[in-house]
Amino acid sequence: MDTHTSQDAFSPNTASTRLHRALRVRMCEGDFSPGDVISIRRVAAEYGTSAMPAREAIRWLVTEGALVFSDSRKIIVPELSRERFHEVLFARKSLETQVSRQAFTHITTDDIDELRRIDTEIDEAIEQSDLLGYMRGNYRFHFHIYRRSHSRVLLPIVESLWLQYGPSMRYICTRWGASTIADDYHREVTQALSRGDIEAFCHAIAADIEQGMQLLHQVE
């Protein structure tokens, strides 16, 4: 029905697609803030390529809604209205618990170990007030789980949600400090996985996202 549910897009391994994926991850991890200007040449220079791949990657993100044209054809990271941010979080709660449920049976003990490792990295980042480190860890924690769902339909949709969510989340955290998001539910997630308790697991995921919604109310 939309670009995500369309047949699996065979993506050739080109510089453009690599750059696109890289920028996608960076946006989810909160490397950018709303209003940031994304320049073709600057991105190209950052990744050591010519302007062409950067151009295509950026235009791709524009068609995905992850970036938008400003008034004067500059390309910027869009700002999420409070209402829209809430919508995204609501959709996240619904879809990501569903994805987690699908992923549950595929999660191995190795995965759990990896999740714990990521979680300790997150704790270190919080301790050092390293906001970007926290957001990067948070992204990797969640998507290490979600990728186990093997869903070619829901996963891209969830990714597109994070694409919109990342920059605004970073903005909020920089304004209000990472302390507000220190109490996540990652430990509950890993503990539920260790016990093999799927309901507690999904509940912890939902709680982790819900915590973001409470943060939103706390801010306004």
Place this chain on the structure above:
Amino acid sequence: MDTHTSQDAFSPNTASTRLHRALRVRMCEGDFSPGDVISIRRVAAEYGTSAMPAREAIRWLVTEGALVFSDSRKIIVPELSRERFHEVLFARKSLETQVSRQAFTHITTDDIDELRRIDTEIDEAIEQSDLLGYMRGNYRFHFHIYRRSHSRVLLPIVESLWLQYGPSMRYICTRWGASTIADDYHREVTQALSRGDIEAFCHAIAADIEQGMQLLHQVE
């Protein structure tokens, strides 16, 4: 939640966007068949531009799922499986009746006149076995209605459905003759509009799409 519901994409009036829109319409009107190879240089030559705008327009359509990469990086019009085609028609029935309902109050007598005019063009096309003329008329008939809905959310989704639907519809019609689709419900649509009967109007729209589903069963 997806690219369509993202904030209104401000599209600068560039050659790329013009080309993109043009190709979009042509796909909805059935100018292309599944499996057709869409070449950057050929499109550029057709529209008298350089390769760059064609390149961006085509890549745009690829990200929309309207075009796909073939095995060897050639860009082709995708083929819709029977199952998928049925899914699209089912979604069309649901969404387009909804869009029509929203459009109803905004349709003026001038619009009805225009719809009748398009319908006579369609009849002429059918009489001359002009398949492309029929499909072009059919597209314009439906979207003249849908555009009156002023929906920035549903309308792009419906367009993306037609984007997938167009080529396969053309393929089916060329194989089985335009005679199979001669009995549309356009007259019922305009008559219901004249009477101001919204229920009959929505019912006629649904019937028109349903007729396409019956065609599908007839074919297989």
Place this chain on the structure above:
DNA sequence: CCGCTGTTAATGTGATCACACATGTGTGAT
């Protein structure tokens, strides 16, 4: 000190070229 203005830097867009690869075709050897 404020406001206007001309300049400068940076941006996206479009055009053109080189390259690697795939495909089809024709030609030559067997």
Place this chain on the structure above:
DNA sequence: ATCACACATGTGTGATCACATTAACAGCGG
């Protein structure tokens, strides 16, 4: 006659350049 190899063609990709537009900023006049 058939098969294999080379060549020609067309493809997307990446690089580079020119151009118009725009934002920022320094400099000048009030």
